[in-house]
Each structure stands twice: as C-alpha cells, then as structure tokens.
Amino acid sequence: MxxxxxxxxxxxxxxxxxxxxxxxxxAVIEAEDGLEAMAACKSAMPEAVxxxxxxxxxxxxxxLRQLRAAPGGGAPVVxxxxxxxxxxxxxxxxxAGADEYIMKPFDGDIIAAKFAEAGL
Amino acid sequence: xxxxxxxxxxxxxxxQAGLNIAADRTYSTETRLTALxxxxxxxxAEAVIAAARHPxxxxxxxxxxxxxxxxxxxxxxxxxxFEHLRDGLLPGxxxxxxxxxxxxxSAGCATGQxxxxxxxxxxxxxxxxGDRADVYASDINSAELQRARSxxxxxxxxxxxxxxxxLIRHFEKVGEDWQASPELRxxxxxxxxxxxxxxxxIGSFDVILCRYVLSRMDAPGRIRALxxxxxxxxxxxxxxxxxxxxxxxxxxxxxxxxxxxxIYRSRPRPAIAAA
Numbered sequence: 001m002x003x004x005x006x007x008x009x010x011x012x013x014x015x016x017x018x019x020x021x022x023x024x025x026x027a028v029i030e031a032e033d034g035l036e037a038m039a040a041c042k043s044a045m046p047e048a049v050x051x052x053x054x055x056x057x058x059x060x061x062x063x064l065r066q067l068r069a070a071p072g073g074g075a076p077v078v079x080x081x082x083x084x085x086x087x088x089x090x091x092x093x094x095x096a097g098a099d100e101y102i103m104k105p106f107d108g109d110i111i112a113a114k115f116a117e118a119g120l
Numbered sequence: 121x122x123x124x125x126x127x128x129x130x131x132x133x134x135x136q137a138g139l140n141i142a143a144d145r146t147y148s149t150e151t152r153l154t155a156l157x158x159x160x161x162x163x164x165a166e167a168v169i170a171a172a173r174h175p176x177x178x179x180x181x182x183x184x185x186x187x188x189x190x191x192x193x194x195x196x197x198x199x200x201x202f203e204h205l206r207d208g209l210l211p212g213x214x215x216x217x218x219x220x221x222x223x224x225x226s227a228g229c230a231t232g233q234x235x236x237x238x239x240x241x242x243x244x245x246x247x248x249x250g251d252r253a254d255v256y257a258s259d260i261n262s263a264e265l266q267r268a269r270s271x272x273x274x275x276x277x278x279x280x281x282x283x284x285x286x287l288i289r290h291f292e293k294v295g296e297d298w299q300a301s302p303e304l305r306x307x308x309x310x311x312x313x314x315x316x317x318x319x320x321x322i323g324s325f326d327v328i329l330c331r332y333v334l335s336r337m338d339a340p341g342r343i344r345a346l347x348x349x350x351x352x353x354x355x356x357x358x359x360x361x362x363x364x365x366x367x368x369x370x371x372x373x374x375x376x377x378x379x380x381x382x383i384y385r386s387r388p389r390p391a392i393a394a395a
Contacts, residue, residue, distance in 0.1 A: 094284065100284050112277065
C-alpha cells in the first residue's frame, strides 16, 4: 500500500486529513513538525506528503527544501496544505519543490482533486 | 413543499426551458427555491411558488426556472476529456483551420468554470500555435452569467479542478477571491441563451461543449437543443457531452467519434428529395 505522510501541528487536522487520505487508498503516517517529518522520511520515503507550512522547530518549507536535497527525496509527491494563500507564497512553495497546493480550509473533494492533479 | 407545489415547478420548468426535474427530489427543489426566496425577500420556497402562481408574476416564474436550471460545475471537469481537447482536438483543428480563428462554445456554462477552462487552454496553446481561439459561453441563468462574466471565483471554487500552476498563472487574488486575468476575460463572449427555445443565428462553431446539460432536459427540450447545436456546429466540428452522459436522441443528430466517450460529430443531413 502507498504511504502518505501527513505533517501538521494540529492533531485535529492530522486526524481529519488522515481519514480522507486513507479513503483514497493510502496508509497514513503522521508528523507534527519538520524534524519529525524528516526523521520519518529518512526511515522510509513515503509516496506522498501533505504538508502544512507553519510548524514549530523546522517549518514546512524548510523541511521541503531539506527533503528535496536528501537522497531519494525527489520522489515523494508533496502537496502543501496551509492557510497561506497569497500568490507570492504559492510561487515560493512551488519553487521549493511542492507539486500541488491546497489553501485551507479543505474538504475531501479538494484533497482528492489535488492528489489527482499531482498524479497520485 | 406540497406535491402540488412540486408539480407546479416541474410543469413550469418543462414548459419554459425543457428541463426535466421530475427526477429531482423535493428536497433539492426546496433547497434551490429557499435560496431564491432569500434573494427575492420572501420567507420560504412555498411563498415563492404561491407568488409565482399569480398571472402577473412572469418574471418570478422565470427566476424559478433559472434557479432549477443551475448545474454543478468545476474547472476541467473530466480531466481525460480536457486532455483529449488539449492534445488531440485543438491541435488538429488548428492545423485544419490554418489562418482563421477557432470558435469554441461552452453551452450551458453555469458559473463559467468550463468556459474559463477553455480560455485557459486557448491561452496556453497561444504559445505554441498562435493566438487563434475565441471562447463563447451561454447559459439560461442571467444571474450566473453575470457572475461568470466577472471572472470572480471563491477560494473553494478555484481548488476544484484547477491545477495550482494554472491558478497562479491565469488568476489574480482580489480580496479573498480569485479573478480570471484580463487576458482570459478578453477571450470570452457571454450570451444568455435558452437551448430549448428558438434562438437567433449565433454563427458556426468548431467545438461545442454541452456537458451535463441535455441529460437534465425533457425529450422535446433535448430534441430542440440537439437540432440547434447541429445547426451551430461546423461540418467538421466536434460536439462534446459529459463523459458519462447518455442521450437517447443523440444518434438522430450526431455520430459518436473515436476517442473518449461523449465526443460526437455532425451526422450528415439527408439530401432533401426533389418534389
């Protein structure tokens, strides 16, 4: 089964998003900040990452840059999922290696559509 | 809402727009008419119907038809279809129409997501085969058309079907909404049109999208609409229905094309026998 890493500092968001993504046929693992996310990727690279931007310790964008620079880190499809919704911020995340981008709030349809757009 | 009220709405929509809403449940009718009541300053769906029964209320009766006709839509609905359009149909037509402009029509465009999807394809294709496509869009619902024309979409709407790179390339953020770029808006022509009624000549189109519209109409409405669509389609043009839409009468007017489901060409008209 394909794996999706859900990175968000809100436990509630991780649970809601996780349930939606399980419905799309993924096994879900969770991380609450960029450090945990990086550790998870180093132990087993997931097929997909749903990634919040504002996180304690290492934030989403910094994690994304580290991931893309890491061995095998180009492979996961990364979908940002954040309240940041300015075009400049979106462009910055795409430049850092994000494949798709969800502006919160989201629902199941939006996650399904964005995963499809990202080729998942 | 009483069965009598529902019967009034069903008959009204059938008569005025060839809409088949018998299949819709009371619940969705009530939801749509409650929203209409709010816009009209009336207390309930029932109050709208009671008022609309008065002979002088033709305008309100038309508002009911519009509210019932409003369809679901999203950007690039049926991704495989739009890929076929982008990679197969449009380049082929571009080749066949060397030197002249392509005319695309989104028939039954609702709030405009399909029309803007076509405009985005045209805009993106302009980089490879030149700026040569115009997009026409029509709907029965003047309120939705007006919204569509503004090019404004909520954050929730732009996340349904529109890839993020196309969003930031073709839209600008306006407050909490997103607005189609002036280039996209300049490519579009809007017109209020009832597909089930006779309408003036609107010229010849190379591609007509009439998706998830006919399946919501009754048989006489569908037949009138199909005849009009055939009249408006260029002899070598393409008609696209929804990918999982089946229309009983389609074969009298159009032939299914190879490729994804829902793609049709004009059936050649039989020669008129000499009297």
